[in-house]
Amino acid sequence: MEQGIKSLKHFCAPFGSAKFLTIINTAAFCPAEIPNFAASLETIPSLTMKQQFDPKRNYEVTRKAVGYIERKQATQADYDRIGFMSGLEVHQQLNTKQKLFCRCPAGVFQKPDEFDAELIRHMRPTLSELGEYDGTALMEFKTRKEIVYRISNKTACTYDVDDTPPFPLNREALKIAIGVSVLSKLKIVGEVHITRKQYLDGSIPTGFQRTAIIGVEGEIQLKNKKVRLIQLSLEEDSCREVSDIGHVRIYRTDRLGMPLIETVTYPDFTNPAEVKEGADYIRFLNRSSGKVRQGIGSTRADVNVSCRGGTRVEIKGVAHTSWMPELTHNEAFRQWALIQIKELVLKSVKDPASWKLSSKEVSLKEIRIELPSIHKANKSTRICIVNLPMFRGVLSHFTQPGRMFADEISERLKVIACIEEPNMIHSEMLEDMARDKVWVKVRSLLGGREEDAQLIFWGPEADIKTAVETIEERCRMALTGVPNETRKSFEDGTTIFERVLPGADRMYPDTDSAPIPLEDEVIENLRKNLPPDICDRFAQLTDWGVPQDTFTFLLKYNLVPLIEKCCSDLDISPKFCATLLGHSLKHLHGKFATLLLFRNDMIFELLKYIMKRGLDLAIAGKMLRVLYEHPKMDFDSILVTLGYKEIPKEEILAKLPFLVKKYKETRLSDDNAAGHRWIMGNLHQLALGNISLRELNEHINL
DSSP: OOOOOOOOHHHHGGGOHHHHHHHHTOTTOOGGGSTTTGGGOOOOTTOOOOOOOOHHHHHHHHHHHHTOOOGGGOOHHHHHHHTOEEEEEEEEEBOOSBOSSSOSBSSOOOOTTOOSEEEEEOOOOOOOTTSOOOHHHHHHHHTTOEEEEEEOTTTOOTTTTTSSOOOOOOHHHHHHHHHHHHHTTOEEOSEEOEEEEEOOSSSSTTSEEEEEEEEEEEEEEOSSOEEEEEEEEEEEOOOEEEEEETTEEEEEOSSTTOEEEEEEEOSOBOSHHHHHHHHHHHHHHHHHTSOBOOSTTTEEEEEEEEOTTOOOEEEEEEOOGGGHHHHHHHHHHHHHHHHHHHHHHHTTOSOGGGOOOEEEEEOHHHHTOOOHHHHTSOTTEEEEEEEETTOTTTTTOEEETTEEHHHHHHHHHHHTSOOOSSOEEETTOSSOOSOHHHHHHHHHHHTOOTTOEEEEEEEEGGGHHHHHHHHHHHHHHHTTSOOOEEEEEOTTSOEEEEEEOOOGGGEEEOTTSOOEEOOHHHHHHHHHTOOOOHHHHHHHHHHTTOOGGGHHHHHHTTOHHHHHHHHHHHOOOHHHHHHIIIIIIHHHHHHSOOOTTOOTHHHHHHHHHHHHHTOOGGGHHHHHHHHHHOTTSOHHHHHHHTTOOOOOHHHHHTTHHHHHHHHHHHOSSOOHHHHHHHHHHHHHHHHTTTSOHHHHHHTOOO
16 A cells, blocks of 8 residues: 555654564554544655555444443543433324314224225425424425325324314313423413424424424423423424335325324433433333323433533433443444544545545446345446545444444435435445455546545445435534434444434414413413422332332333222232232233223222122232233133132141141151242142132141
8 A cells, every 4th residue: 555654753763663663564454443544644655555444443443532431330530531412302193083183093903904095295395494304304205205194984084184274272181281381390371383393304294293382391300300391382294204225215194183292301311320210200201191002102212412512412212221221322423433533524525615536437347246145236326436545444434333423324325315225335344245356447537536425336326426416415513513413212322324413493373273371270270280390209109118120111101090999999908919910910911912991990899899708918919910911801710720719717627737747757858948848738728719829838837
């Protein structure tokens, strides 16, 4: 490799000139391993260095340079070092009978291929009130997407497809939103104003979402800190995506228009664990109202993350709070890595404004490359080679676990240019997919230099121009640091680009909806019937002596009121009820699919039956399992299924002397615990429902 060497005299001075020549001619030499290498280069014409660039080594070296560590090993000091900051936008569907701005039923869902008609739309951006375009809208317009809506007559109407003005706001939903706002210690607005929030991704046929702020400036109390709330809004839900391939995106409209509330926090979370704690708290608080939906997709959160020197990036639609710690950890370090990339490139690119890539369409024969994914492409596929000046070492630079900067480019080609992955290869791939001479040929065709990076991408002819623009745009962003964007989450804690982050320009008043004054009397009446705060629920469960591993499940499914009812009406220990629900019911949730016919209030009726029959409560767990699997079965039949026989307690205890004698005659050791287990095993079926196992065990005398 012919390259002028930037001054290494300072680095090599302690070793002498011989060591200097040895270092610069080492085949495995990697620039990133030398501190401030790019900043210290001077041209030394008399020397020629043949350097073999190792992408794998560069990936690991940059990973260490970023200071990335596994989340489980990270401490608060690590997050303070990179300036971790995060906030939440938690969306919760409300359990209303009808949608928010029409009278279609809410909560009725259809299968992906179950629809009565298809509607096709092409979205176009509109000017904001200030005469400006929203960046997200412009990006979506560039994709040239064809949006297909699958409509079912049971779940949608002409309002949903933007052929009818909105109906009056659903007052049931408004009351629920006010109640949750009061519970969140938010200040309720005096008048509700409906606004439009522009969405050009096609998730809403109108191109905008109707939304209204209900409360502002509240707070929630976590274990060790208070987190401030910005606002709570009432808004309509979007469509559900069926597929997104190429230039065609398909939605179904059953979820469209369902009422939901959005709770927005300030960026007060300073580590990933706090983010999950805050999301759980808001979810528990919403569900404590007893008026929100549960199940997959009913609660979703957008997680905002930034680091020092970075910017707000929104991880969209996180359905599981358990994903949040890993996602926020990796996103903060991804931004930290992008800042390092910026500093690295700016050491070589002296005039960022003039930076420009070079590209050229070529044939397979011209670059003599053998790549199955290209050969399988159709006749309209074009191949384009690109040279990225001064980007050597950037494409293989670490960004996330298992991902590098080149992935940032490929993801945008998929989203903006609509070229399906795999859509490119590059000169710094960890696994060689093209011989070195291919990249020498590409560099030669584009007039590139050793300090440049190259890539080859392919796609339909109509998308090549957009693709080149997208690549150049993303590389220019690398010169400024962290771009504002929303990202899609994965269970492994990594994310991919989804779209440009929307700005304030997408909000404007809805001229179809009149303001709604809120009466103080209505608000005060709602305040009187609110459940306890979640922090008070934690204290209540602790006072009852409930196992802490049940807290999340009990609050997630709002089961504390059921425990209270069992205690007050049936005089059953709250600890027993909480353990039955938090352990036995939780196990059934995890083992079996959620059954629509099973209702939690059936558990109260089950316990009431057990108490009326005078059965021992220990049988409740066995009966609950049968009831969960067969919700229509009556309780007498459940006992028959379990093989229950009513036997007086005295009759069971009378069998103990014989069993004790038999064990002593046959035992192989003096282990009394083994004897207790053997005797209990023999009497377990008889004892079930007739005597508590604890009492039975206490009567065994070995």
